[in-house]
Amino acid sequence: MTQPEYDFAVIGHPISHSRSPDIHAEFARQTGISMQYGRIDAEPDQFEETVRQFFANGGRGLNITVPYKERAFDMAQPHLSQRAREAGAVNTLWVKDAMIHGCNTDGVGLVRDLNRLGTLRPGIKILILGAGGAARGVVGPLREQGCGLLMIANRTFSKADTLVKEHIALHPQDTGVITACSLNDPRLEQDWDLIINATSSSLGGATIELPDMAFGNDTFIYDMMYGAKPTPFLDYAARHRKLAMADGLGMLVCQAAESFRIWHGIEPAVDAVIEQIRMQLVAHVR
Template sequence: MAFHEPAIGNQYAVNRAIPLKRYAVIGNPIEHSRSPFIHELFARQTGLAITYEKIKAPLDRFETTVREFFAQGGQGLNVTVPFKEEAFALANPNLTPRARLAAAVNTLWMDKGNLHGCNTDGVGLLNDLLRLGHSPKDKEILLIGAGGAARGVVFPLLEAGCARLRIINRSPERALTLHRHLVEQLPDLSPRLSCGSLADAGGPWDMVINATSSSLGQAAPDLPGNLYKPVSLAYDMVYGGQATPFMRQAAEQGAQTVADGLGMLVGQAAASFAIWHDATPDMEAVLTALRQQLRAH
């Protein structure tokens, strides 16, 4: 998807007379999130007056925290680990088709007094894979993880025409649960799907995507060798100023290209921004600014 809006700060000015609308990202942990930086740049591009903050919700008080946010005038929430599946349940039955297929939500908003949910993770990932020159079409893909992040991308990867998708997880039961959900929703996908434990990764693969949060804990998943074809991509949904543990592991094991999830983060944020504001921001400009910020720190 191409975007052709003006570069940051060039042609839009925020009207300070307009009351600031409140948005936030909610998760636990949340300190690492760059979403406020991204959405503030999007708002500057498009002349919108907003505030965007981080909210660390207690693990047992996600629903209460969300309801308090909207009761106090909040307009929209991005949802990150570990709450995407809880957000799905909370926004039901007002879910977009993408959210319903994923059974996970990363974008919440109110409409006519009702909470609505969407999942923009898949759009963000696909945009970034294409930017990197690695279309999923006809590729054999290994997906590590079976939580909310994985749920958001499985259908988009399959719809993009991947030849085979295997889901593995530290707890193979969770991988099996996700596999069953996928087949129940779209039985025709069954021949291209499989699942198992981390030790049952199989391979080699054209693409290996880490949808776990292991890199946040400065660890790589416990994976076997022989995962990568000669021309292959290892993609970590986690991002940082330097290569993540998964990226370093993949490079040592033979992945030709390694990438972090910064482009996916910006892409899913742009899709959320469009839902809330009906405006399309310039993703490339924000991605460049964000990468520069991370490297500076």
Template sequence: MTCASLSKHYAVIGNPIEHSRSPFIHELFAQQTGQALRYDKIKAPLDDFPGVVAAFFAEGGCGLNVTVPFKEAAFVLAQAHLSARATLAGAVNTLWMEQGQLHGCNTDGLGLLHDLERLGHAPANKKILLVGAGGAARGVVFPLLDGGCAQLHIVNRTAQRAHQLHQHVISHMPPLASRLSAGGLADAAGSWDIVINATSSSLGQTPPDLPAGLYGPQALAYDMVYGQQPTPFMQQAEKQGAHDTADGLGMLVGQAAASFAIWHGVTPNVEPVLHALRQHLRSA
């Protein structure tokens, strides 16, 4: 989909939003692919996300990336025109206007899968623990299962939310039920090949309250949050025996590339942008 507006105004919307590197990423994508655009950050009030989205598009905006805590609210706004990925996720991270109608997609899962493959930890035949059951987690459950993982166990501080996500998945795709389970954080015990933190706990500088002994041989601990230094979850995982740790910077760039492709019809090269962003963070 190509935006007809001459201004080509895009933005990332969330709350908080100050930490977002999306403008940096999309500006590099634009340079790489010869696109002219403006990309901003929008901090939406927690009680008026729909109003801010409506105003953005009414003023000629072309597309929005949606981050915490609005991905499920974005799903509701775009529910008449959702991609299959968004429908399965129950959450939206990419919005755009087409023929006067708001459309939504979820590219988080694509970003995560591509980054796991880049790190040498493709999900096929792996036992995966997913910590969290909010919008970020909802966006990656189906892609991880579709990627062939042997087992996916969802745990959350409020166990009920994990069970709700579990039920959402198997109601849409009953054949996946045998590979999917859910519970509270205390139910995380096991030996896992990949442990993914899909909570925002690292933004608050505290790791999730997980039991020890989660990491099998060669295991990866992956935090969807990113920063200049290893996140609290990554530090926790290293102390508890994880073989590899990674933050979510590669996922961020990967999902942004998928959004960029939806908006502009061209897929940028992720590697140089990821390298530039990592260097930018280290020098900030």
């Protein structure tokens, strides 16, 4: 197959909705770096060959989105960052010494956005909803921020428990700090500092219900999903009380900024880019 003439691209299936080209175009403009960034829609049976051909044709970097992050992880073995190894998934690829290397920037992106929003502090109590790939990619980076408690709640307890045990096996010092529970566990009935929705429930218009006691006066609500309007989970939380909240657009831009830094050695500013992409989203639905 013939590849488009891009230095960099995002690859997934489907891919037409991706905001990554707009984000990286702004980063390039702001830093004065010349780059061509496009979209590649790879059919499931063509992903690996498409990646190899992209780099063989002189491509310099790829962002990976659904449903290929785990397959990108396999392709980058053994040249994986520690973040990628812990996440079990890769969203950033590049070639060094003729070998494909991989990293996962999702967790760093979330932490950078939360710090930008002023929500992280030592000893914070964090509740993560969901135990899938989105949660797996952020547990380690969140723990590195010095949280006092990080509880992973999932409908299927065993999935959350497995995620916690895998993390503890690598970081035994986190025993008792990172824990798992089901969505009907009484331990949810406490005042959380930060609640993160790492499920995809908002995509289908559904949400996860929590005990009223989980929402304190100063609880910050964060949904990894984003859109032109508040997500169903943010709407649900807002019905309980007036709380500070944010969707995942900032995380998207911040994880892209980390990919940009890996490729170019320059960390771009994100605030103006987040605002610009937000305006594009809103304009699109008018």
